[in-house]
Amino acid sequence: MTDNKKLKPQTDFAFKLMTWLYRAYDRIHNTKQDLKKIPLEEVTTVVDYGCGPGRYTLPVAKLVGIKGKVFAVDIHPLAIKTIKEKAAQESLTNIEAILVDSYDTGIQDSSVDLVLLIDTLPLIKDYNQLFQEIHRILKQKGYIFIEHGRTKLSRTREIVERTGLFYVIECKGHQVLAVSKAKR
Numbered sequence: 335m336t337d338n339k340k341l342k343p344q345t346d347f348a349f350k351l352m353t354w355l356y357r358a359y360d361r362i363h364n365t366k367q368d369l370k371k372i373p374l375e376e377v378t379t380v381v382d383y384g385c386g387p388g389r390y391t392l393p394v395a396k397l398v399g400i401k402g403k404v405f406a407v408d409i410h411p412l413a414i415k416t417i418k419e420k421a422a423q424e425s426l427t428n429i430e431a432i433l434v435d436s437y438d439t440g441i442q443d444s445s446v447d448l449v450l451l452i453d454t455l456p457l458i459k460d461y462n463q464l465f466q467e468i469h470r471i472l473k474q475k476g477y478i479f480i481e482h483g484r485t486k487l488s489r490t491r492e493i494v495e496r497t498g499l500f501y502v503i504e505c506k507g508h509q510v511l512a513v514s515k516a517k518r
């Protein structure tokens with residue numbers, strides 16, 4: 335049975351604090367190196383699920399180019415506002431920001447090559463609904479790239495495998511890469 339309760343975002347203060355902490359972290363950490371770990375070859379349509387202030391959305395949009403598209407999905411209105419402002423500032427027209435209040439993104443079935451779930455898993459309340467939605471929007475053999483943040487790597491792997499919807503193909507460092515199983 336689907337739980338129709340609306341998802342609640344964190345407070346504006348918490349979101350702003352998170353944005354500030356990421357900015358500070360990115361000054362000492364090379365995010366460009368992290369981007370190299372994302373399998374973007376032959377990928378045109380990407381979903382940045384839990385995009386936050388867009389640390390990955392914008393560089394990925396540049397990498398996939400104008401023939402590609404990035405959907406930036408978040409439950410926080412400030413995330414969507416920030417993404418729209420940054421995309422406009424950088425004249426990026428291949429980003430669509432989507433504010434959600436459930437696990438329904440509204441993205442077309444089987445239309446996405448890659449879903450990024452970076453530092454977002456610990457905030458997810460219902461793994462089944464999340465991964466069902468990701469499986470629905472992914473193309474056959476589409477990828478999900480998870481940077482697990484505070485969740486242990488082994489636990490992340492278990493969460494993904496338990497859904498029965500993906501094959502884990504790589505589990506390295508802080509990342510899990512999985513491929514979508516065929517749809518029934």
Ligand SMILES: C[S@@+](CC[C@H](N)C(=O)[O-])C[C@H]1O[C@@H](n2cnc3c(N)ncnc32)[C@H](O)[C@@H]1O
Nearest residue numbers: 384385386389407408409410413452453454457
């Ligand atoms: C810790 S931030 C990570 C932001 C970004 N991925 C990064 O690494 O810079 C997690 C984000 O996930 C969003 N979020 C939490 N639960 C969500 C859900 N069910 N659907 C979409 N976004 C969600 C939060 O609002 C927040 O912006």
